[in-house]
Amino acid sequence: MEDKKSLIYDCAKELFSDKGFKDTNVSDITKKAGMAVGTFYNYYSSKEKLFMEIFLAENAKLKQECMQSLDLSQSPLTVVRQMMMLNMEGMTANPILKEWYNKSVFGKIEQLFREENGTQSVDFLYDSFLEIVKQWQAEGKMRSDIDSKMIMMVFTAIINVETHKEEIGPEYFPQLLDHMTELIMKGLTDCS
Known part of the structure; x- marks a missing residue:
């Protein structure tokens, strides 16, 4: 049974990478996997649920790669800038993660996915990064007068600004992101 689920997952990942979420349907996935459409629903309730499972796995892999690349001996501002840059590069280079911007x-x-799995299930934060903040x-x-989880929410807000690039004006990116990061980090590292 796990072999069929893995096969569906792998075929879907390949199709989502090649064609995108919107242009991939369940019958494409099952055809590529060599099984009936009904078999798909034995393992996944929807194409969206399967996509989110793949997206979350790819996102976790990217975050782990980013964390391994960080030079933690640098200042907090430099580390956060480095993390943001690595994350942005990884998101845009991976066709599945790139769907985040759509x-x-x-x-x-x-x-x-949130309705089915709860609000905590889609966690785009960097769990290991929380430890660095602490x-x-x-x-x-x-600053220690601000809860470390709240600081992580501030970082999440910075990341989410990227999804509004078109509304703000693409000509301002990535400079806007860098200025926001610098200003926020100055406020967070002013421990006087």
């Missing part, structure tokens, strides 16, 4: 598609998928707070490099 809000007309991704917003609906995420909403369905370490910076303990070392006096970052």
